[in-house]
Amino acid sequence: xxxxxxxxxxxxxxxxxxxxxxxxxxxxxxxxxxxxxxxxxxxxxxxxxxx
Numbered sequence: 001x002x003x004x005x006x007x008x009x010x011x012x013x014x015x016x017x018x019x020x021x022x023x024x025x026x027x028x029x030x031x032x033x034x035x036x037x038x039x040x041x042x043x044x045x046x047x048x049x050x051x
Contacts, residue, residue: 001017002015003016005025007026007027008030009030009033010029010030012027014028
């Protein structure tokens with residue numbers, strides 16, 4: 001069974017499976033962007049972080 005949810009980043013509606021193990025919070029586009037950013041997290045230095 002599919003349900004409609006709103007993406008927490010862009011606000012667009014997307015469909016996801018209700019009975020999936022992990023409920024999605026982001027649409028496909030935003031998920032891909034977050035994955036790319038997370039893969040490069042090791043490149044962040046302490047100087048770039050906010051206090």
